[in-house]
Amino acid sequence: MKKLFTLLMLIVLTGAAAVGCGQPAEAPAASGEETYSWRFAHEEIDGSVQDFYVKKFKEVIEEKSEGRINIEIYPVGQIGDALQQAEILQNGGIEFAIVSPGNTGTVVPENQLFSLHFLFSDDMDKNAEIFKNSSALNEMLSAKYLEKNIQVLAYWTEGAMQWTSNKPVATPADWQGMKMRTMQSPMIVAAYEAYGANPTPVPYMEVYSGLQLNMIEGQENPLFAIEEMKFYEVQKYLTLASSNLFMTTTCTNPDFFNSLPADIQQMVLETVDELRPYSFEVQADLNGAALDKIKEASDIEIVELTPEQREAFQAASVAAYDRYAQVVGADGKAILDKLIEEVAEMTK
Numbered sequence: 001m002k003k004l005f006t007l008l009m010l011i012v013l014t015g016a017a018a019v020g021c022g023q024p025a026e027a028p029a030a031s032g033e034e035t036y037s038w039r040f041a042h043e044e045i046d047g048s049v050q051d052f053y054v055k056k057f058k059e060v061i062e063e064k065s066e067g068r069i070n071i072e073i074y075p076v077g078q079i080g081d082a083l084q085q086a087e088i089l090q091n092g093g094i095e096f097a098i099v100s101p102g103n104t105g106t107v108v109p110e111n112q113l114f115s116l117h118f119l120f121s122d123d124m125d126k127n128a129e130i131f132k133n134s135s136a137l138n139e140m141l142s143a144k145y146l147e148k149n150i151q152v153l154a155y156w157t158e159g160a161m162q163w164t165s166n167k168p169v170a171t172p173a174d175w176q177g178m179k180m181r182t183m184q185s186p187m188i189v190a191a192y193e194a195y196g197a198n199p200t201p202v203p204y205m206e207v208y209s210g211l212q213l214n215m216i217e218g219q220e221n222p223l224f225a226i227e228e229m230k231f232y233e234v235q236k237y238l239t240l241a242s243s244n245l246f247m248t249t250t251c252t253n254p255d256f257f258n259s260l261p262a263d264i265q266q267m268v269l270e271t272v273d274e275l276r277p278y279s280f281e282v283q284a285d286l287n288g289a290a291l292d293k294i295k296e297a298s299d300i301e302i303v304e305l306t307p308e309q310r311e312a313f314q315a316a317s318v319a320a321y322d323r324y325a326q327v328v329g330a331d332g333k334a335i336l337d338k339l340i341e342e343v344a345e346m347t348k
Contacts, residue, residue: 033068036264041074041089042098043082043248049158049224050098050248051075052282053275057096057250061271069264071096083107086251090149095256099150100248105185110144110332113339114247115187116321117194118314121347122160122242128280130346131155136339144331151254153272156279158222159287160242164211164235164300165218170309172196172316181207181219187324191244194319204229211235222246222283227290232300240304243313250275 040057042050051073058071076082079094082103089097101111113119120127131137131154142152168174175195182188182199189199202210210216211234219231220243226232250272257265294300305313325333 034261035068035070037070037072038095039072039074040096041076041079041085041094043076043085043100043103044098045075049279049283049286052286053156053250053279054098056275056278056282057271060274061267064267064271065264069267086150089251089253092253092255094253096250096252098248099152099251102183102185102247105187107148108141108144108150109328110141110335112185112187112328113141113324113332113336115185115191115244116324116336117191117243117317118310119339120245120343122310123347124157124280124284126347127157127245128276130343131157132276133346134339134342136335136342140335140338144335145249145251146254149254151252151257152249153252153269154250154276154279155247156250156276157245157247157283159224159246159283160222161220161244161246162223162226163218163220163237163239163241163243164226164231165237165239166211166214166235167217168237168303169218169239169241170303170305172313179215179217181210181216186327187320190320190323191317194317195313207231208234223287223290223294224283227293232294232298235300238294238300238302240302241310241313242305 040054042048042054044050054071054073058073061069062071074085074094076085079085079088082100085094085097086099086104086107088094089099101108101114105112105115120130134155137155138152145152163169165178167178169178172195175192175197178197179200180192180197181202182192184201189201192199200216202216207216207219208229208231211219211231218235221229221231226238232238252268257268260268295302321336324336
């Protein structure tokens with residue numbers, strides 16, 4: 001059914017927008033410059049981190065192009081779910097999309113390295129440098145996306161993943177046997193199995209009731225999601241672990257992008273580059289505001305891991321790193337090894 005929906009949406013979008021995909025939206029202007037109408041889909045609702053980002057992209061590139069470019073925004077659900085949007089991008093039905101590794105692990109298995117714990121720094125300034133300059137990401141991993149007809153323009157984060165639980169979880173030993181809600185991703189499951197936990201996949205919309213009924217004992221999410229879904233109401237502890245990053249990517253269809261004139265390509269790349277600091281600012285604002293709301297609305301105990309505790313978790317996470325290498329093979333292991341090397345160098 002999902003495949004049929006994707007095919008139908010692709011037919012509709014392609015038929016309705018022969019003026020898109022890098023072709024003139026109308027006859028060239030008097031100046032001889034073409035105009036363009038592009039579609040940009042994202043995976044979240046209005047007011048989310050992705051929504052802020054895409055709206056800023058629209059604002060910047062429309063102003064930069066002096067009206068030559070128009071962006072139509074499609075939040076999740078308007079043309080399918082996150083995976084369907086990625087499939088439509090692959091097939092050229094839309095020009096741009098936010099594509100998150102959590103939704104495309106079966107498409108690009110190597111991107112599941114983002115589910116590994118304590119891979120990146122807890123310093124977001126350092127992470128910004130890594131995302132911009134890492135050859136493991138921008139060359140090696142991006143090549144894997146390109147094989148699937150997805151061109152990554154930028155890697156960025158919606159914030160660090162934090163833990164809520166009914167008992168303290170400050171050391172790996174604290175996790176023994178704990179029923180931790182996870183997504184279906186094998187790498188997320190492996191990350192918590194490395195601590196001795198009992199990972200329990202539960203649909204996102206059932207997490208609150210699962211915690212309330214003690215069917216699960218903890219969950220992970222960025223602060224904005226913890227506040228939005230009110231998980232703090234049914235949990236005793238909020239551990240600011242920054243165990244891994246909620247990652248996403250700005251992507252385009254490579255055939256579309258390569259069809260653009262050089263000056264328009266450069267305009268797109270400049271816009272994406274200008275939005276790098278903005279992506280960090282908006283996630284920091286939303287997550288910071290969410291933490292304030294949680295403190296005001298509850299008496300949940302807030303714990304922040306020390307550097308020594310983070311090191312202990314990092315050591316315990318090795319088993320999940322080994323599992324990743326087994327699942328994705330030599331190419332994926334080479335990407336991970338190179339990324340670990342670069343993170344160590346850039347976080348000295």
